[in-house]
Amino acid sequence: MRKRAWTLRAAGLLAGFALMGAPAAMAEITGSPPRPATTADVDMTVLDTVEVLAEGVQFGPGMWRVHRDGRSLWILGTQSPLPRRMQWHAEPVLAILEQCQALLRPPLVDTDIGMVRGMMLLPAALRVRRNPDNARLQDVLPPDLHARWLPLKARYMPRNRKVERFRPLFAAQELYARALDAIGLDRKPVASETLLRAARRLALEEIRPRITLELDAPRQILREFSGETLDDLACFELTLSRLETDLGAMRQRANAWAIGDIEALQSLPAPNHLGACAEALGNAQALAETGMADIEKKMRAAWLAAAEAALATHADTFAYLSMTTLLGENGMLQALREAGYDIVEPE
Numbered sequence: 356m357r358k359r360a361w362t363l364r365a366a367g368l369l370a371g372f373a374l375m376g377a378p379a380a381m382a383e384i385t386g387s388p389p390r391p392a393t394t395a396d397v398d399m400t401v402l403d404t405v406e407v408l409a410e411g412v413q414f415g416p417g418m419w420r421v422h423r424d425g426r427s428l429w430i431l432g433t434q435s436p437l438p439r440r441m442q443w444h445a446e447p448v449l450a451i452l453e454q455c456q457a458l459l460r461p462p463l464v465d466t467d468i469g470m471v472r473g474m475m476l477l478p479a480a481l482r483v484r485r486n487p488d489n490a491r492l493q494d495v496l497p498p499d500l501h502a503r504w505l506p507l508k509a510r511y512m513p514r515n516r517k518v519e520r521f522r523p524l525f526a527a528q529e530l531y532a533r534a535l536d537a538i539g540l541d542r543k544p545v546a547s548e549t550l551l552r553a554a555r556r557l558a559l560e561e562i563r564p565r566i567t568l569e570l571d572a573p574r575q576i577l578r579e580f581s582g583e584t585l586d587d588l589a590c591f592e593l594t595l596s597r598l599e600t601d602l603g604a605m606r607q608r609a610n611a612w613a614i615g616d617i618e619a620l621q622s623l624p625a626p627n628h629l630g631a632c633a634e635a636l637g638n639a640q641a642l643a644e645t646g647m648a649d650i651e652k653k654m655r656a657a658w659l660a661a662a663e664a665a666l667a668t669h670a671d672t673f674a675y676l677s678m679t680t681l682l683g684e685n686g687m688l689q690a691l692r693e694a695g696y697d698i699v700e701p702e
Contacts, residue, residue, distance in 0.1 A: 428674055429674065455669070460561065504530075
C-alpha cells in the first residue's frame, strides 16, 4: 500500500514537475520508497561521532505570535528530518489551534494536468531521472566528484545499481534519503500531519496559497527534458558535502526541535543543498516557459499575502512553516516585522 501511495504521488508530481520548484519537498519525488537501513548500509563509526537522538515523548518548540489590532497569527516552525523514535506531545500546540478560526498551510505548487493525465505520463516522468543516452554517473561527473560519490554510495546504498544511471541531481537526492534513514532520522511531516488532522476535526477554515503552473504540453516537456543535460553539478557536490560533514549537525537540529531549543536552531547552520537542486531544475530549458525559475519568489509572496489576509479577517489564525523558511534575515518573520506587525517570541 505504501508503494502504491508513493506511485500516485509521483504521478502527479513528476509528470507536472510542479514540486521540483519547492526545495522542501524534493526528497519525496526523486527516489523509490525508502527501505529500513541495515548495518550493511552504514559505517557504524559515523554514528559514534554524532549526537545521540532524542527518543520518546518530546514537546517540540513554542510558537511565535504575530499580531496587530487585536488579531493574532500563531506560527509553529517545523523541522525535517526529525528523530525517528521521537513522539511529539502536541497538546499545548493543539490547545492554541482550538481557539483559532483558520489554519494557514504552506503554499502549494500545482499544475493543471490532473491526476488521471499524470498517471498516464508516469512512465515517461520516471524516465527523466536517467541521464541522456543512459550514461552512467562516471561518464558525466568530474573524476574528483565521482571519487567522492563512490564511498558514500557504498556506505548507504551498496546494492542500488539503478542509481548509477541517474542524473547527478536525482542520484544525490536518493543518496541523501538513504543516509538520513541510516542515521535514525525520519522525513515524515509529523507536525503538519497532526495539525491538519486536528484542524479538520475542528472544522477550521483551511487556507492554502496556490501557485498554478499551466503545462500546455506535458509530454513534450518530458521529452525535451529527457534529452537535456542539466547544470546540476553544484547540487550534487553540495549534497555530498552535507553527507560528508553535516550529519552531526543534522541530528543536533533534529534534537533541538524535539526539545524546543529554538536558540540552538537559530545558531546551527542549515546548508541548503536543495536550493541548488531546485535552481538546476528551474533553469532547465525544457521548463523555461513554465515559470519554474522564480517559483520560490512566487511562493513567498503568496504566503505573505495569505497571512496578511488572515490577520485582517480572523481573530486567531494558526500557521506552520519550516524553521528555515521562518528564520533569518530573509525569513518570513522578518518580512512580517517589516510589514509592521508585532511579534512575540516563543517562551
